[in-house]
Amino acid sequence: MLIKISLCVICTIVLIGCAKTGPANNSSSTTGNSNKAATAAASPATATAATAGEKIGVPECDEFIAAYDACVSSKVPETARAQYKTAIAQWRSSWSKLAANPNTKATLAAACKQSAESARASMKSYGCTF
Numbered sequence: 522m523l524i525k526i527s528l529c530v531i532c533t534i535v536l537i538g539c540a541k542t543g544p545a546n547n548s549s550s551t552t553g554n555s556n557k558a559a560t561a562a563a564s565p566a567t568a569t570a571a572t573a574g575e576k577i578g579v580p581e582c583d584e585f586i587a588a589y590d591a592c593v594s595s596k597v598p599e600t601a602r603a604q605y606k607t608a609i610a611q612w613r614s615s616w617s618k619l620a621a622n623p624n625t626k627a628t629l630a631a632a633c634k635q636s637a638e639s640a641r642a643s644m645k646s647y648g649c650t651f
Contacts, residue, residue, distance in 0.1 A: 577616045579626065582633035586612060588651030589640055596647040612636070 576583045586609060593605040616633065619625040641651060 575617070577613065577629075578620045579616070579629045579633060581630040581637070582612075582616050582620070585633050585637040585640070585651070588637075589644070589649075592644055592647065592649035592651055596649055 577586070589605075590609055593602055593609070597605055616629060619629050619632075637651070641649075644651075
């Protein structure tokens with residue numbers, strides 16, 4: 522069980538790290554810009570479904586996702602927003618599965634708190650305070 526939670530936390534940190542470096546590296550690349558447009562065109566429905574998704578049932582996770590989504594929606598440039606929305610959808614999916622299992626639900630709050638701390642640091646450059 523601890524391995525699953527640790528893996529979830531590690532994946533979350535990697536997602537945040539990858540998402541953070543993506544916009545800076547792609548903003549000066551013509552190829553990156555066309556890829557971003559294709560990604561944005563392909564994923565708005567998924568991002569909208571994830572944003573409007575159900576609650577996870579763990580307050581720390583639900584509060585973090587809501588705050589992160591609000592930050593992304595209001596402060597992240599539109600050209601970079603799709604990848605952050607994808608991260609939200611992945612968190613929601615992964616955490617919902619963990620919350621459904623009584624053996625992992627008890628440790629999910631700590632994983633969500635860790636994700637919030639990591640995201641807080643990485644999203645500071647956008648002026649997000651959650």
